[in-house]
Amino acid sequence: MPLVVICNPACGAGDGYTFVRDHVLPVLDHAGKTVNNVFITERTGHAGEIVVELLKASSQSKQRTTVILSSGDGTLHEIVNAVYSSVGGDLSSVQHLAIVLVPSGTANALFSSLFAGGKDETSTTDPTTQRMAAVQQFIEEGRVAPLTLAKSIVRDMAEIKQEALSVVVTSTALHASILHDSEALRSTVPDMSRFKMAAAQNIKKWYYGTAKLLPLESGEVLRHDSDRGEFVPETAEVEFNGPFTYFLSTVNVDRLEPQFCITPLQKSFITRESMSMDVIMLRPMREEGIEDNDKGRETAAESTIQALSGAYRAGAHVGMRFSKEYNVDKFIAEYFRCGGWQWNPDKADEYAHLLCCDGTIFHIPSEGAAICKVLGRNDRKFLVY
Known part of the structure; x- marks a missing residue:
């Protein structure tokens, strides 16, 4: 079984x-795992190009390739989309690809979800040991889980303009605005604080x-009933x-x-058979007394901050109610499970x-729309340890 590092x-x-x-290669060598090649990406899109060629070779040998991927979620997104494009959007003929995550990005959402805690500063586990968790699973021949893919189509009237697959998140509204504006801050603010800065710039937008x-x-x-x-x-x-x-x-x-647990009920995704996605939405006009004006935006921003702060407290925003007395029967966040x-x-x-x-920003045309759907079981060709 070919083993490469990217x-x-x-x-x-x-x-x-x-x-x-310094850490991964010595541990693999000690465990008797032979690495066939180590690739260092040189440009945007390079990781995808490498994997496409690897899968072409594996389709001839009929052996499953394993990639130890030292990167962030964006590079995995790049790989998945490169493979998808290389086969014209038909993944049925693609060999399964096993991925061992070494979290080296900014947020590392997938790794943090698989190995809850991630870079949790309150954890007593050594940071290097935390970061090696998936590698250790691979060495111990632990279980792999298939990744569910979400396909987004951006269209103008009836014509498809762009499409992309996501393995983590698809969004509009505040989250998309944060990712859009934070990119301009990347060179000067490389850590996660740039997302908080971009959030502050956009928190009052509707x-x-x-x-x-x-x-x-x-x-x-399905709607999540927080009372039940x-x-x-x-x-x-x-x-x-x-x-x-x-x-x-x-x-x-x-x-x-x-620590930002925005869809906490996705936690059981590995064992859940249904092909689904979880959706969180906040709609300010659901809060009684809110009007579409500057004062209303100030009040709505407080509720949004309250909800997003709850996400940093183990997903406490699910079940969180509006604070004013006449809103006590309404939950701030609406949580759904659906197919797209x-x-x-x-x-x-x-x-x-x-x-x-997954962090890549697309622009919906003036008369257009975006459609996001979960792909089927036969498209789950990417496996993670």
């Missing part, structure tokens, strides 16, 4: 290769448009009018940073036209 030296703190050299949730294989859309602590079939309309402050879906992960969604931004709202797929 390092992205440009992501995170820039130690993707040095960590592999995003106008409509969102329609698409059903699961069962034909249902379970998902129940949605009985109301599954099309929602804006404005929105937050709209985000995840597959495979319950958190976007080691369609986002139709208001033509005049520039920021509502931003779409984020």
Whole structure:
């Protein structure tokens, strides 16, 4: 079984290769695991090119390739999309690819979700040992889990303009605005604080448009009932009018940073058979007394901050109610499990036209829409330790 290492030296703190050299390779050698090649990426898209060639070779040998990937979530996104493009969007003929994550990016959402805690400063586990968790699983021949893929299509009227796969998050509204604006800060603020800076710039924005949730294989859309602590079939309309402050879906992960647990009920994704995604949305006009004006935005921003702060407290925003007395029966966040969604931004709202797929930003055309759907079981060709 071919074993290769791919390092992205440009992501995170820039130690993707040095960590592999100093820690990963010696441990693999000691365990008797032969590394066939070590690649250091040299440009955007290089990791994807490498994996496409590896899979071509493995299809001839019929052997599953394993990649030890020292990078962040963005490089994995790049690899998945390169493979998808190389086969014209038909993954049925692709050999399974096993991936061993060495978290070297900024947020490392997938690794942090698989090995909860990630870079948790409160953990007593040695940071190097934490970072080697997936490598240790590989050495011990632990279980692998197939990744669920979400496919996003950006279209203008009936014509498809762009498409991309996500393995972590797809979003519009505040999250997409944060990722869009934080990119300008990357060179001067390489750590996660740039996301907080971008959040502060956008926290009072409202995003106008409509969102329609698409059903699961069962034909249902499920809403989380926080009073009952379970998902129940949605009985109301599954099309929602804006404005929105937050709209985000995840597959495979319950958190976007080691401590930012935004979809905490995704935690059981490895054992769940249903092909689904979890959706979190915040709609400011649900809070009674809010009006579409500056004062309303100030008040709504407080509720958004309250909810997102709850995500940093083990997902406490799920079940969090509006604070005012006449809103005590309403939950701030609406949480759903579904098969996908369609986002139709208001033509005049520039920021509502931003779409984020695993950190990559797309722009929805003026008369366009974004559609995000979970792909089927036969497309789960990427496995993680």
